[in-house]
Amino acid sequence: MVSELGADNTQDSGLADLAKGVAEQQSNDAAESHQTPQDATQSSQGESAAAAGELAEAEKAEKVSQTAEIRVTTTADQIALDLAQTGAILPPEGITKAPKIDKHAVSEEEIEAKRLAEEEARRTAELQSKKAYTPLGRWWRKLQTSQDKISLGMMIVALGVVYGDIGTSPLYLAQSFVSGQGGIQNADRPAVLGMLSLLFWSVTLITTVKYVFIAMRIDNKGEGGIFALFSLVKRYAKWLWIPAMVGGAAFLADSVLTPAVSISSAVEGLKTLAPLEGLFEENQSLTLVITTIIIVILFLIQSRGTESIGKVFGLVVLVWFTFLAVTGVMAIGGDWTIFEALNPLYGIEYLVDPHNHAHLAIMGTVFLATTGAEALYSDMGHVGRGNIYATWPYIKICLMLNYFGQGQWIIQNQTNVSVQTIENLNPFFQMMPETVRYVAVVLSVVAGIIASQALITGAYTMVSEATGLNWMPHLQVRYPSRTRGQLYIPVVNWVLMFATLSVLFIFQDSERMTAAYGLALTVTMITTTVLLAAYIWWGKKQRVAAIIFTIIFLAIQILFFISSMSKFMTGGWFTTLVTIAIFGIMYTWDTGTKVERSQRRHMSPEDFLPALNVLHNDEKIPLYADNIVYLTSDTELRRLDTDIFYSIFADHQKRARAWWAVSVFVTDDPYTREYSVENFGTDFLFRVRIRLGFKVSQNVATYLHQIMHELIDDGTLQPQTSIYPTVDEDPEIGSIRYVLIHKELMPESKITTSGALALRMKYAIRKAAGSPIKWFGLSTYNPLVEVQPLFVSTSPVAPLRRVNLRKTKKPITLEAVLAKKAAKAGIPVDVAAAEALENSTDAENTQG
Numbered sequence: 001m002v003s004e005l006g007a008d009n010t011q012d013s014g015l016a017d018l019a020k021g022v023a024e025q026q027s028n029d030a031a032e033s034h035q036t037p038q039d040a041t042q043s044s045q046g047e048s049a050a051a052a053g054e055l056a057e058a059e060k061a062e063k064v065s066q067t068a069e070i071r072v073t074t075t076a077d078q079i080a081l082d083l084a085q086t087g088a089i090l091p092p093e094g095i096t097k098a099p100k101i102d103k104h105a106v107s108e109e110e111i112e113a114k115r116l117a118e119e120e121a122r123r124t125a126e127l128q129s130k131k132a133y134t135p136l137g138r139w140w141r142k143l144q145t146s147q148d149k150i151s152l153g154m155m156i157v158a159l160g161v162v163y164g165d166i167g168t169s170p171l172y173l174a175q176s177f178v179s180g181q182g183g184i185q186n187a188d189r190p191a192v193l194g195m196l197s198l199l200f201w202s203v204t205l206i207t208t209v210k211y212v213f214i215a216m217r218i219d220n221k222g223e224g225g226i227f228a229l230f231s232l233v234k235r236y237a238k239w240l241w242i243p244a245m246v247g248g249a250a251f252l253a254d255s256v257l258t259p260a261v262s263i264s265s266a267v268e269g270l271k272t273l274a275p276l277e278g279l280f281e282e283n284q285s286l287t288l289v290i291t292t293i294i295i296v297i298l299f300l301i302q303s304r305g306t307e308s309i310g311k312v313f314g315l316v317v318l319v320w321f322t323f324l325a326v327t328g329v330m331a332i333g334g335d336w337t338i339f340e341a342l343n344p345l346y347g348i349e350y351l352v353d354p355h356n357h358a359h360l361a362i363m364g365t366v367f368l369a370t371t372g373a374e375a376l377y378s379d380m381g382h383v384g385r386g387n388i389y390a391t392w393p394y395i396k397i398c399l400m401l402n403y404f405g406q407g408q409w410i411i412q413n414q415t416n417v418s419v420q421t422i423e424n425l426n427p428f429f430q431m432m433p434e435t436v437r438y439v440a441v442v443l444s445v446v447a448g449i450i451a452s453q454a455l456i457t458g459a460y461t462m463v464s465e466a467t468g469l470n471w472m473p474h475l476q477v478r479y480p481s482r483t484r485g486q487l488y489i490p491v492v493n494w495v496l497m498f499a500t501l502s503v504l505f506i507f508q509d510s511e512r513m514t515a516a517y518g519l520a521l522t523v524t525m526i527t528t529t530v531l532l533a534a535y536i537w538w539g540k541k542q543r544v545a546a547i548i549f550t551i552i553f554l555a556i557q558i559l560f561f562i563s564s565m566s567k568f569m570t571g572g573w574f575t576t577l578v579t580i581a582i583f584g585i586m587y588t589w590d591t592g593t594k595v596e597r598s599q600r601r602h603m604s605p606e607d608f609l610p611a612l613n614v615l616h617n618d619e620k621i622p623l624y625a626d627n628i629v630y631l632t633s634d635t636e637l638r639r640l641d642t643d644i645f646y647s648i649f650a651d652h653q654k655r656a657r658a659w660w661a662v663s664v665f666v667t668d669d670p671y672t673r674e675y676s677v678e679n680f681g682t683d684f685l686f687r688v689r690i691r692l693g694f695k696v697s698q699n700v701a702t703y704l705h706q707i708m709h710e711l712i713d714d715g716t717l718q719p720q721t722s723i724y725p726t727v728d729e730d731p732e733i734g735s736i737r738y739v740l741i742h743k744e745l746m747p748e749s750k751i752t753t754s755g756a757l758a759l760r761m762k763y764a765i766r767k768a769a770g771s772p773i774k775w776f777g778l779s780t781y782n783p784l785v786e787v788q789p790l791f792v793s794t795s796p797v798a799p800l801r802r803v804n805l806r807k808t809k810k811p812i813t814l815e816a817v818l819a820k821k822a823a824k825a826g827i828p829v830d831v832a833a834a835e836a837l838e839n840s841t842d843a844e845n846t847q848g
Contacts, residue, residue: 101706114671147222148386158383158391159321160313161457164450166207166372167317168262170324170399171444173199173368174406174427175265176514180358180365184410185420191357192407194350196341198366199403202556203396206525207373210553212392215377215528216385218535224380225458226251226524227465229531236538240531245471245586246579247527248462250520251374253578255459256499257517258371259298259452264291265426265510266444272429272437291504298449299497302456303478303488313450320447321398327440328398328405331431338408363563367518369403372451374524378458406431424509456496463492470593471586473769491769503574512571519572520579522561529553585765592762595755596743599790602639605680615648615655616684624654626720626734629704630741631776631783635663637678637687643741643788650788657734658717662688662700664776669693675707683718686711700776701728701738708733727781738783740773742766743790759790 130141143149177195181187220228230244267290271280280286332338340346350356351363358365380388409431413419419430432440464487466472478488507513529550537546564572615621630644644661648654672693679686690703705728711717712732720734728736745751745759773783810816822828 101702143386146386147384148389149384150386150390154383154387155391156314156318158314158387159317159395160315160450161383161454162376162379162388163317163321163372163391163395164313164447164452164454165258165262165375166370166399167320167324167395168266168444168447168451169369169371170402170406171265171269171428171448172261172426172510172514173365173403174410175425175510176365176368177358177362178410178425178427180361182357183420184414184416184425186357187410187414188355189411190346190350190353190355192411193338193341193346194353194356195347195362195366196338196404196407197344197347198351198362199369200342200400201344201347202366203369203399205553205556206370207376208392208396210529210532211373211377212388214549215532216380216388218532218539219380219385222381222384223461223465225378225462225465226374226528226531227462227469228381229528229535231465231469232539233531233534236534240534241590243527243530245590246583247524247531248466248471249582249586250523250527250575250579251378252459252462252582253575254371254518254520254524255455256496256578257503257513257575258455259295259448259500260291260503260507261510261513261517262448262451263294263298263445264288264448264504264513266441266448267291267294268424268426268510269429269437269441269444272426273441274434288504288508292501294445294449295452295500295504296497298452299456299493299500302493303490313446313453316443316446317450320443320450321395323439323443324402325398327432327436328401328403331405331409332401333408335408338404338411341404341407360559360563361566363560364518364567367522367560367564368514369399370525371518371521372454374521374528375454375458377528378461379454381461402428456493459496460487460489460492463489466586469590471590473589473766475769499578506574507571517567517571517575519561519564519567520575522557522564523579526554526557526561529557584761588758588761589765591755591758595751595759596790601642602634602636603642603645604639608640608645609680609682609685611645611649612659612685613682615653616657618655621653621655624652624656625737626657626722627660627708627736628654628656628658629660629662629736629738631700631738631778632661632663634661635665635689637676637689640687643743647739647741647786647788656684657720658684658686660686660688660704662690662704664698664700665689665691667691667693671696673703675703677707677711677716679711679716683716686717698776701736701778701781704736705730705733736781738778738781740783740785742785742787744787746789 124144128141178184178187181191215229216224218229218232220231226244226247230240233240234244264287267287270276270287270290351360356362376388406427409427413430419425422430428444429437429440463472463475464477467474467477475489475491478490503513533546533550536542536549568576628648630641630647632641632644634641640661644659648659670693672691673696674691676689676691677686688704688707690700692698708717708720709732712719720732722731722734724735726733726735742763744763745756751759773785
């Protein structure tokens with residue numbers, strides 16, 4: 001009968017259970033009063049009939065007609081019937097709009113991604129099965145079936161994502177050179193040829209040889225960058241964390257300057273347009289305002305993903321580099337003797353020439369041509385190595401043509417008096433005709449935005465990798481594009497925007513920003529060289545090659561560093577401070593994590609199962625919740641963190657029908673949805689590991705409901721039908737309480753001063769970075785954030801010495817206080833008799 005009611009009213013399936021429970025309780029009460037269950041039933045039915053007789057005739061007739069087909073035979077049937085007629089306890093579904101599991105809930109993006117993957121696999125299979133009759137055909141087949149495969153679409157994306165930074169160097173490098181020489185009148189032909197020679201061979205050796213030919217062959221599952229490189233070499237030597245951490249901090253610090261330098265130098269090109277000269281002279285801060293607006297908009301659109309931006313920018317970048325080449329050729333004209341600078345002797349002679357007004361600092365200017373190399377390596381995972389190989393030759397040719405064109409213009413206008421009077425002379429814009437300059441300004445602004453995008457994307461990647469190394473807190477990461485390399489970190493985005501705007505307002509114009517630019521990046525390049533040499537030495541076991549590589553590239557980059565140190569007082573101090581701050585964050589987080597891990601303990605099943613079994617069956621302790629869910633980073637399923645164990649037992653015992661320890665592992669595949677469960681042969685303890693693709697929402701609560709339902713269906717978990725409303729609108733699952741455990745340092749902990757400081761700073765950073773509640777998708781469920789002491793070794797505490805109180809004539813006792821209050825109230829009290837009684841009682845106790 002109860003089952004029939006439950007079938008007709010599925011939303012109130014718990015009401016029948018409640019009615020059944022009430023009936024059983026009444027039966028027990030009847031047995032205790034020496035009544036049979038049938039007597040209790042008849043008595044209950046009599047009471048129900050008496051109550052029914054008090055109803056109005058109309059209501060009684062309606063009730064009879066509605067229940068004519070229902071046979072009432074037991075008290076449980078009667079109570080269930082009455083409850084069903086009172087209306088539903090649970091509100092209608094859909095009030096809270098909680099997410100539900102749906103097999104058809106697959107996004108169009110995922111369907112399209114699977115289709116493209118299947119099409120790519122089919123195309124690769126066809127290519128492998130196709131016979132190649134020529135060496136070129138065999139080479140092409142091998143290329144397209146390897147990690148170096150290329151495609152036209154991704155080549156366009158590579159142009160938009162990878163080459164932005166290095167593509168804007170022509171905007172300010174020659175300007176910095178002229179300024180360093182004390183004006184264009186001092187930039188004679190030997191100086192220009194020497195600068196161009198140093199520039200060409202620096203780009204060739206650093207960008208082409210070191211990064212494109214060597215570094216990009218050393219990748220970590222397709223990912224590049226200094227942190228990915230460190231992951232490959234960290235097992236060879238413990239000290240390698242130092243160059244990796246310093247280099248990563250310096251790269252992130254220089255990422256702050258790139259948007260400000262690139263965009264402001266492009267916007268300043270507006271000053272070279274004749275119709276706008278007066279406007280900018282009257283409004284000196286107009287350039288600053290325009291640059292600020294562009295930077296703010298750039299950071300606001302980051303959440304859309306770099307893939308869509310790359311596609312839009314790719315064709316524009318292709319036009320930009322073509323424009324650089326064309327304008328460079330126009331400036332060179334018919335005098336191709338400028339290419340004498342390809343001879344490296346010109347650069348070496350100029351470096352030691354006493355007429356070199358910049359002296360060794362000229363290398364700091366030349367270094368600006370290589371600033372995009374590290375970003376190119378970091379962004380390799382976004383577009384694929386093969387697409388960079390395919391596009392870099394064209395990029396380099398276009399850059400060199402433009403640099404040499406600017407050099408030719410400087411030589412031709414060294415004695416031009418009208419040019420010598422121009423403030424902040426920029427050969428890039430001045431070498432173009434007036435009509436072409438309009439196009440140059442528009443394209444350069446777009447190119448500046450692209451350069452900023454490349455560094456911002458690289459910063460996201462490096463922070464994500466630093467998090468994986470436990471050098472930074474776990475931040476919320478979004479993947480707005482189809483590839484894992486293209487990500488978006490909101491916290492990093494807003495911090496970068498604030499820091500970039502700070503640079504803009506501190507330095508005001510691009511010439512002063514250029515003075516600060518590049519110092520930190522030289523540090524990154526030096527540390528990358530150290531890590532690459534370590535991999536060649538230990539990983540590839542090519543000792544001679546490692547020594548040659550180290551000598552050549554360390555010598556060049558240390559020279560860059562020394563020359564860049566001349567920029568310290570004029571702006572390099574800013575990036576140095578930012579580098580130190582970022583390094584401090586990573587160092588303290590890493591140190592604090594090591595201290596915590598040294599204290600982490602795990603329990604085997606024989607240690608925790610007996611205690612949990614006793615607590616689970618101890619009905620004297622009320623239930624804390626039907627299900628208590630702990631989020632843990634431990635992915636090993638056959639053990640339990642001591643943190644979870646003591647959270648259950650410490651203070652107030654957290655008894656539950658089931659305890660859950662859940663870990664989430666993010667896979668490299670975008671759409672993985674898997675889980676594994678270990679229940680240790682019980683129905684009350686479950687270790688769950690959820691494997692989710694990086695594009696899948698980390699909605700742990702929704703997935704856990706699916707897991708619970710499936711465990712109930714197969715009999716592993718006991719049914720948990722509930723009649724009370726819940727946020728997740730799931731009456732088949734009991735109450736759930738989510739718990740996150742944070743650690744804190746105890747005052748008595750025996751720990752070094754540096755270790756304690758690192759832990760306190762780590763906890764402060766964690767608080768500022770925010771809780772992982774949002775990442776787990778638990779904001780709606782108000783999880784408990786529990787703080788536990790970090791169980792490090794504690795210092796012994798000396799015992800206290802008891803000091804007796806001075807005796808008083810009238811000692812304070814309970815009896816004296818009560819007697820005094822009674823006297824005030826006018827109640828007669830025989831104090832002597834009371835004291836005699838007390839004394840006699842004490843004597844008896846003493847004898848006993």
